[in-house]
Amino acid sequence: MTQHDAATRQAIDWVVRLGSGEATDADQHRFDTWLAQHPDHSAAWARVGHALDATLAPLRAGGNTGAAAQALRQALVKAPARRRFLRGSLALASLGAGGALVLSAGRWFDGRGSALATDTGERQRFALPDGSSVLLNARSRAVPDVSPASRGLRLERGAALVDAAAGRLPFLVRSGEARIASDGGQFMVSRDDERSLVAAIDRPLVATAPNGHAISLQAGSSAWLGVNGIDASDRDARSLAAWQRGVLEVGDQSLGQVIDALRPYRTGLLRVASRAARLRVMGLFPLDDTERALDMLAATLPIRVERYSRWLTLVEPRDEDAAT
Numbered sequence: 001m002t003q004h005d006a007a008t009r010q011a012i013d014w015v016v017r018l019g020s021g022e023a024t025d026a027d028q029h030r031f032d033t034w035l036a037q038h039p040d041h042s043a044a045w046a047r048v049g050h051a052l053d054a055t056l057a058p059l060r061a062g063g064n065t066g067a068a069a070q071a072l073r074q075a076l077v078k079a080p081a082r083r084r085f086l087r088g089s090l091a092l093a094s095l096g097a098g099g100a101l102v103l104s105a106g107r108w109f110d111g112r113g114s115a116l117a118t119d120t121g122e123r124q125r126f127a128l129p130d131g132s133s134v135l136l137n138a139r140s141r142a143v144p145d146v147s148p149a150s151r152g153l154r155l156e157r158g159a160a161l162v163d164a165a166a167g168r169l170p171f172l173v174r175s176g177e178a179r180i181a182s183d184g185g186q187f188m189v190s191r192d193d194e195r196s197l198v199a200a201i202d203r204p205l206v207a208t209a210p211n212g213h214a215i216s217l218q219a220g221s222s223a224w225l226g227v228n229g230i231d232a233s234d235r236d237a238r239s240l241a242a243w244q245r246g247v248l249e250v251g252d253q254s255l256g257q258v259i260d261a262l263r264p265y266r267t268g269l270l271r272v273a274s275r276a277a278r279l280r281v282m283g284l285f286p287l288d289d290t291e292r293a294l295d296m297l298a299a300t301l302p303i304r305v306e307r308y309s310r311w312l313t314l315v316e317p318r319d320e321d322a323a324t
Contacts, residue, residue: 007044010034015048015311117141118158121265121288123244128153131165137190137243138264138287145172158264159190161244177210178225185219188241195226199237248285248293255279255301259315266290268311276303276317 014031035041116126118136125135129146136142140158145151152172153160164171166184173180173189175196180189185203189196198207199222208214209225217223222233222240239249248261256277263270265287279301285293294305294313306314 007038007040008047010041011044011048014045115141115143115156116153120267123246130167130171132171133163135161135163135244137161140264155189155191155196157191159188159243161188161241162186175225177227179208181206181208186241188237190240195224197224197233197240198222199233199235199240201237201241243287246286246288248287250281250283250285253281255281255297255303255315257281258285258297262287262290262293266313268313270313270315272315273317276301276315279303 116136118124118138118140121138123135123137125133127133128144130151137159141156142160143154145153151169155173155175163186164182164184170181170183175189175191178196180198182205186201187205188199200217200219202219204216204218206214206216207223207225209230210227211229213229215223215230220237222235222237224231224233242249250258254277256272258281259270259272285296298305302318304316304318306316
């Protein structure tokens with residue numbers, strides 16, 4: 001058996017154990033340790049979650065939510081059945097291409113440098129040697145670079161709110177190939193797979209996209225930095241950084257974007273059907289109580305939230321909407 005196959009089988013066993021309803025804190029600790037042991041483990045965890053979602057998607061797309069629920073219940077009744085279900089999902093989903101990490105894990109340390117990292121549902125502030133500080137959002141990771149010759153950090157995952165102290169050198173944040181330089185003040189940088197969002201909160205800064213295009217952002221403004229250049233954002237900088245207070249401020253965004261913002265604060269798989277993901281949302285939602293946030297969304301949108309234990313939550317159009 002190859003290491004890749006072994007990691008996939010181990011990931012399936014972890015889904016079975018953690019989804020059994022009988023997992024203990026010790027089980028969670030052992031899982032966290034396993035996940036951090038090798039990059040193949042996190043990749044396998046992602047593949048299994050993607051396969052599970054792909055297997056249920058055709059049932060949901062057909063509006064047959066009762067069949068989806070029945071299939072899920074049958075798959076989770078007994079450990080052998082769960083393993084067969086998941087391994088069959090792996091075969092059906094053509095998993096060689098991998099996929100995004102859709103099931104939450106523990107801490108995101110990989111042993112490189114003096115990384116700063118946060119866990120699921122955790123925000124933490126770190127003091128830097130130059131007098132600056134950085135507040136990391138949930139499931140974020142950054143590597144500081146502070147020395148007599150430079151000061152700044154590399155954002156590898158998630159979002160960072162930087163309070164840059166004034167100094168001889170600008171404070172430089174690298175987010176992928178994008179660069180953000182500040183002479184002092186507060187600003188926020190958020191990174192996804194394809195681009196970075198920067199928000200100048202109380203002082204101007206200079207943001208440079210991966211293609212070399214640069215912009216001077218004034219206090220209160222924000223912009224997206226991508227491989228094709230700079231795209232303006234109409235979001236107020238302070239509202240983008242509201243997560244520091246445990247609040248998600250939403251102004252005419254898609255439900256899919258809102259779900260993306262809630263995922264780092266939840267343990268388990270949280271998926272939204274594509275038709276529901278296109279709905280527009282406005283409001284304030286609590287990040288530290290995602291169950292309440294989901295209930296608030298269900299109360300104001302034509303959706304329903306199906307919870308299959310704390311390890312799997314599906315957000316679907318309501319029956320009458322799905323049938324149209």
